Amino acid sequence: MPRPLSHRFFRRHTLQVAPDLLGCEVWVRRPGERVRRGRIVEVEAYRGFDDRACHGWRGETPRLRTFFGPGGHAFVYITYGIHAMLNFVTEGPDYPSGVLIRALESIPAADGPPLEADMRGPGLLTRAMGITRGLDGSDLRSGPVRARPGGLRPGERIATSTRVGVEYAGREAAALPWRFFIAGNPSLSRGRPTNPDRAAEFLAQRIRRRTEANHD
DNA sequence: CGGTCGATTAAT
DNA sequence: TTAATCGACCGC
Numbered sequence: 001m002p003r004p005l006s007h008r009f010f011r012r013h014t015l016q017v018a019p020d021l022l023g024c025e026v027w028v029r030r031p032g033e034r035v036r037r038g039r040i041v042e043v044e045a046y047r048g049f050d051d052r053a054c055h056g057w058r059g060e061t062p063r064l065r066t067f068f069g070p071g072g073h074a075f076v077y078i079t080y081g082i083h084a085m086l087n088f089v090t091e092g093p094d095y096p097s098g099v100l101i102r103a104l105e106s107i108p109a110a111d112g113p114p115l116e117a118d119m120r121g122p123g124l125l126t127r128a129m130g131i132t133r134g135l136d137g138s139d140l141r142s143g144p145v146r147a148r149p150g151g152l153r154p155g156e157r158i159a160t161s162t163r164v165g166v167e168y169a170g171r172e173a174a175a176l177p178w179r180f181f182i183a184g185n186p187s188l189s190r191g192r193p194t195n196p197d198r199a200a201e202f203l204a205q206r207i208r209r210r211t212e213a214n215h216d
Numbered sequence: 217c218g219g220t221c222g223a224t225t226a227a228t
Numbered sequence: 229t230t231a232a233t234c235g236a237c238c239g240c
Contacts, residue, residue: 079223121224219237
């Protein structure tokens with residue numbers, strides 16, 4: 001694949017990394033299998049000790065080892081005993097932060113047919129891409145899971161909303177507009193709020209522009 | 217050492 | 229609206 005996203009890319013502020021991942025490509029190669037690809041259309045940011053929806057807010061535990069490590073690695077954990085969640089670790093080390101990949105769009109592959117499976121949800125996409133707990137901790141630049149630079153197509157806009165399923169974490173965390181998605185994209189996770197918060201959308205665009213200005 | 221609870225999904 | 233399903237975590 002072309003040059004994967006660098007460690008430097010992931011070791012920036014999580015709220016810059018998250019929107020920048022929209023349009024990028026996730027690439028998974030499992031032993032003896034063809035590469036599986038998808039285009040990122042929805043993500044969520046989880047960041048630090050003050051974000052009570054962030055698993056790491058209370059401190060490091062064995063399960064969160066990768067999450068507390070340096071940015072640029074895949075953090076995979078199981079939720080509800082069933083679903084693998086794919087996160088890209090950001091910032092760090094010793095600062096819990098990352099981006100949850102919530103939905104992928106099928107894209108044509110140069111070397112074969114596109115992945116047809118439904119990837120409109122964090123648990124669905126890991127199943128479709130063959131991502132398991134065993135990939136936890138792998139290096140996003142050189143390991144079996146990588147991200148390739150991408151971008152928005154003409155007319156595509158980034159929108160934000162509150163994160164999904166974090167009401168348990170309390171009002172403050174639940175109110176943060178840290179879900180980023182490509183507005184109106186048909187591959188967004190289903191049954192979820194898709195109405196963008198306009199003020200937050202504006203903020204996200206500003207963050208994005210500043211990031212591009214500092215592009216390496 | 218046991219009770220509780222998910223960054224979800226699919227079926228009722 | 230709820231079952232599935234299990235490991236991590238917390239509290240006793």
